[in-house]
Amino acid sequence: MAASQQARNETAAQVDAVMRASRVLVAVVARSVAEVEDVVTLPQLRVLVMIASHGPQNLRAVAQTLGVHPSNATRTCERLVVAGLLLRRDDPGDRRFLRLDLTAAGRRLVEGVMQRRREAIEAIMDQMPPSRRKTMGGALDTFAVAAGELDGTGEAYLLGLGE
Numbered sequence: 001m002a003a004s005q006q007a008r009n010e011t012a013a014q015v016d017a018v019m020r021a022s023r024v025l026v027a028v029v030a031r032s033v034a035e036v037e038d039v040v041t042l043p044q045l046r047v048l049v050m051i052a053s054h055g056p057q058n059l060r061a062v063a064q065t066l067g068v069h070p071s072n073a074t075r076t077c078e079r080l081v082v083a084g085l086l087l088r089r090d091d092p093g094d095r096r097f098l099r100l101d102l103t104a105a106g107r108r109l110v111e112g113v114m115q116r117r118r119e120a121i122e123a124i125m126d127q128m129p130p131s132r133r134k135t136m137g138g139a140l141d142t143f144a145v146a147a148g149e150l151d152g153t154g155e156a157y158l159l160g161l162g163e
Contacts (some may be wrong), residue, residue: 018143028120032113039109040085043068044074048085048102052110056101058091085109 033042040048045065051057057065063073077100080086085106091099102110125133 005047024124025121028117028124031120032117035116036109036113038085041076043072044080044085045110045113047073047076047080047100048106048110049113051100051102052107056099058097058099061096062100063143079104 033045036045043066049064050062050065059070059073059077062077063070066073068076075086077086081088084103085103087103087106088098089101091097125136128136
């Protein structure tokens with residue numbers, strides 16, 4: 001077999017492995033979202049995770065980051081304010097804007113979702129040989145950096161799935 005064909009086969013096998021792992025991770029995320037679906041919708045959870053990850057935001061930043069129309073961001077945030085999960089107040093830096101921040105209840109909800117995800121992932125990792133767990137962390141960090149995730153600009157963050 002030619003070296004280039006062998007390299008293509010290895011790459012295909014690696015992609016397949018990442019695809020299998022991604023299905024597992026998506027299932028973990030889906031379960032964590034399902035556990036709070038009686039409290040918040042997925043778009044609302046996206047807003048809460050974004051603010052938990054990056055601190056107080058204004059409505060324009062929420063709409064831009066999540067790729068939605070400002071009126072959608074306004075409605076979503078208003079529902080979170082009414083639910084007691086988001087606090088809305090004047091931005092001290094520019095009173096033309098409203099500053100959105102998590103309430104204690106909003107922070108607890110996000111922390112609970114993330115903690116359940118961590119526990120589910122840890123339970124899966126406990127089934128792995130220790131030597132494979134050691135190499136997996138570095139490989140996944142490299143993968144995340146390549147995707148732009150660690151700086152909060154990647155797709156998972158935009159979907160509200162990041163931490």
